[in-house]
Amino acid sequence: MMNMKTNTFEQYESSVRSYCRHFPKVFTDAKGAVMTDENGEKYIDFFCGAGAVNYGHNNDYIKGKVIDYLATDGIIHALDMYTVPKREFIETLEKKIIEPRGYKYRIQFTGPTGTNAIEAAIKLARKTTKRRNIFSFMGCFHGMTLGALSLTSEMYARNGAGATFTDCTHIPAPYMFEGLDVIKYMQTLIDDDHSGVEKPAAVVMETVQAEGGIRVFDDEFLRDVREFCTKNDILMIVDDVQVGCCRSGTFFSFERAGITPDIVVMSKSIGGIGMPLAIVLHTDELDDWKPGEHNGTFRGNQLSFVAGKAAIDYLLENDVEAETRRKGELVKKYVTEEILPLDSRLELRGIGLIWGIDFAAIDSSLTEEVIEKCFEKKLICECAGREGSVVKIMPPLVIDDDLLLEGLSRVKKSIEEVLNK
Ligand SMILES: Cc1ncc(COP(=O)(O)O)c(C=O)c1O
DSSP states (O other): OOOOOOHHHHHHSOTTOOHHHHSOSOEEEEEBTEEEETTOOEEEESSHHHHTOTTOBTOHHHHHHHHHHHHTTOOOBOTTOOOHHHHHHHHHIIIIIIGGGTOOOEEEEOSSSHHHHHHHHHHHHHHHHTOOEEEEETTOOOOSSHHHHHHOOOHHHHHTTOSOOOSEEEEOOTTTSTTOOHHHHHHHHHHOTTSOOOOEEEEEEOSEETTTTSEEOOHHHHHHHHHHHHHHTOEEEEEOTTTTTTTTSSSSTTGGGTOOOSEEEEOGGGGTTTOOOOEEEEOGGGOOOOTTSSOOTTSOBHHHHHHHHHHHHHHHHTTHHHHHHHHHHHHHHHIIIIIGGGOTTOEEEEETTEEEEEOTTTOTTHHHHHHHHHHHTTEEOEEESGGGOEEEEOOOTTOOHHHHHHHHHHHHHHHHHHHTO
């Protein structure tokens, strides 16, 4: 067997590197829900590029379209100029996803990361409402650049910035304090002239706090936030960077609640096979940008447009939304019947194909051992949540049932070993 060399990274790469510390192998190729390392060892992927490859690694259909495009000498970089791939991406997203679902959004292309799209969304909210403050929920993750990080509540991430964050108020998430009426709390903050809190331009939220430990906000709460925002002339921004693109069982994660956010932020799997792309969807009335006011060189990667369009065609053709819901039920059943009985203090939460097994009531630190054991068994999964107490299950949506169950059995064995040690 080849000796896998990781010393190049250890010697030369910044110590900011992170995921590679949990998965210290050198990877060469990947297909569907399987990643292969330099020694030819195969790993089931339950992490899915943190949600960037929902339609599978090297999805044949999507990749085929990218290869075809490359072969024609099609333009690859064009800033934000008009191009055929961009037109086709816009038309496909509008005509096949947005309009049939009854929404009406303009599309803004931002720098290709989720965090940059969040920056654009909050700038737009501040600009159009002429207010500075933003509400976000404790437990949220919205990115690591300074504006987005002011919303992100994780102290580890915030402490790394060496900056003082202003213009954001963190609201307790609905699962945090039993009996707390979160909507009433927000209403009081803006009505009470002694609350010390400025009325916000927007409420920014995930419908499922993913990095926050797979906390699914229920439909009623989502509707209540929508109503609160409408009533108070505050914008509702949904961050669908991680749980959009079918992850929760519908293309947009908020569809289940029957609501229309004013602004939607997407990245990760919107680029099809892990191509960098991020978008902000906003209503017509909010289109208050002056040309170039939120700029960036990489707002026009044509390969991302090609892959993004192909991904939409693929997901519709293959009924990925329904398949995600079906496979989600498999996960729920397996974990409920096979894993939860291992210790009555384990808790399962999730929706679609994003699930979390919470160890907080036993010992949060055990999840580190669980994911280490999983990796020994050739399964890639990560932890999430406060103190990393949650083992996160997030495979590509196209994973075969057999592989899904095989991956789950490796999770079970790993948890058994850790609990019985
Ligand atoms: C909900 C959410 N918003 C924003 C981001 C930031 O995206 P990026 O890492 O592409 O900047 C992430 C990343 O995990 C996320 O999960």
